[in-house]
Amino acid sequence: MITRSAACLSMLLFAACGPATVPDGPLNVVLISVDTLRPDRLSLYGHDRPTSPSLVQLAAEGVVFERASSHSPRTAPSHMTLLTGLLPAAHGVVNYDLDGNTALPPDIPTLATLLGDAGWSTAAVTGAGNVDAGMGFARGFQSYEQVDNGPDAVAAIFERAAARLDGFGTQPFFLFVHTYETHDPYAPPADARVGFVDPDYAGAIVSDWTQLQPPGASWLDAHTTFWSGVDPASRLDRNHLLDLYDASIRRVDDLLATLVEQLRRAGVWERTLLVFVSDHGEEFGEHGGFLHETVFEECLRVPLFLRLPATERLAPLRGRRSDALVGLADVLPTLLDLQGLDVPAHLQGRRLPLDGSQREEAEIVAHAPRFGLLSLRSGPWKLVIDVGLQRALLFDLANDPGETRDLSGSQPLVVARLLRTLAARQDQSARLAASFAPNPPATLDETAREHLRALGYLHGDR
Template identity: 35%
Template structure:
């Protein structure tokens, strides 16, 4: 990501914290909790210190985790930005919402969204996003009175534009200052650490990942698939090894963590701490299955095991090991705010289990990239490769014949396991659903060019 050096210093930040804390509205806080949803693009859970990464690269996210509940096995609904965020906003899986498997070329329609639910309850609503896949033309602006999708930086190696973490935080704090003490629902999407891994120069080289024994330079891969080498859009001058790219990725995470910390510092200075939910839309391949620095192609753990952290009044800090999903976010936030989730919501409201210190349900959740689906449970998953598209799926689909079963080991890795009939049955039922994608394609020539620059190719 091509970025200019930060021009915003401690004095600016201190002023913003004071103004956001004080507000400028004469209205009195009515006691309802505000809600902050933070989504981070392309962030693997296992590359955060609080999730076991050996380097201390995420101090602010780690502090948030210490104040709240860290979910050790959170699974993204997809390995692509659009479908995952649609699942977060509607509590439905990709085959059930109108984004489907589209990543910037379909539109979110029909199902009530988080913003609409909070807006109907009298909350002020705003969103700040940094990825063209989330532009208002794709329908993610539904329910938001303020939707900020202005991108001010051209990305390195690409024609696409983005907004860096520093500017995203600044725009969010400016809006919060205007709102004052009214209850709000705010969604903040940070594009970093999405590739190319190029944080501001002052953040480059802070972390060094040791090379594996015998590590060799990576070749350039053809196109954007990352199969066997470095995809074109990720190429950084002078860097050829996996450890070098991972080091830059860690630098990106540290930079993003810094500006999330500034946001949390400001909102926590308000009279009432907001409910905070933090997650990522998907992970990133770092050589697993011979794919490098991409995420769109598979739903294996490196691409869908994401962080998920919840801090809320009445919730005791904890770590939970049972599986949770993006589809749990809507029912959880709505229940914590004293509202009611739509009947269609696929997920589980986690608040009652956390308040009562009860075990979470042991259930199956899905990660769906269209070309493959993976069904996860707390200690195993089944990956179904070459699945039919949802609108072609039928009772003839045989996931049991094509799936590969894995089991969780205490080392944090996955090993081959025997077939599991229960999981096969649920996979079959999910695959038999028809996609409900609606609306005309949203891909004029200019958008198609920008999507291809991101490594995405409409089906």
């Protein structure tokens, strides 16, 4: 017979040994994409403001990738890479209208179709726009909810995501959550600004939704109003943009904490693999512009964090930070592999090195076709091709992370080698694309087109 004091002692010893190990088996996947989020503004990545305390806390339970990259600075191609494991030139999906009009070919499997076929329940709640269902993003999801852009839309997105938890039952599930909260116009709610935004800001930037979109105004009006107040040469305005951006990040982090608590209360957290990621970064004047229209690092680098359940296999990996060069294409094969599912042979992404190992010959290809830009990152080197100007730039990221000194003139052999590698990778993507059905046209209704206008992607120059 175990006495009460002996049981307590046993419990104390157990607690001292750390959390219980979770049995191996199917894991729930919660994939959170925060559109337009550059990692250096997250305290998870060393930012000195408390923008992501929840992620900092979660880091002990997972792996943080310090050098993760997108393969495009555009929303649609980047998210489709995340969900297919294929580079943008292979899946062929581009931002709607300004960059073209393509949806996903019908024969390309997605993370949702692959997990769904294997028995996972699937659901998505997104901010629509360039992740609209009509572009193929809904494929494989049993439900695909889209929330209008607008005041604190992110709260509605996280609320709806939490509401999906009741419907999953005992099945393992895949929940995709996407928000434009950190996309422009940066307009976080008032309570989120406390501690981040100077209430006495004296510039001309309008960042209150009631002023950005008064009754009768369109979404595009809000976007135009926001940027018309920005003086690109003003340090005051640049700092204000960053303050608003930081506050928006903290808003997302607070909602993430709430969602984690809801996952705990639902009794599914210990078996949940949470992925936190973005589709691209954002420029705040580093190369003379704003938004995300280049292939410089501020537009390509993304946060990538995997919270791992404490299964026998994964528990030893928790609490690591990896500086391996990885890309968004690597997420899908990793998630399949962690579930013990077959990884399709056609994928261009590779399994993430969760054990902290390095990769030999790691490369990142990125593409912004509307702007005529291509890039290849390889070792310390970054090659940037401006197709229109027929110009190649070469940067040594190890010594010049801000990409300010073009070394193409002094390193012609490196340029030639990287050009050959880039051409080979482009050829590989073209062959893959030819092996799939042609991209059908996207089927966006007027509501969807209105969302895109809100984001500045239709009939605008941003």
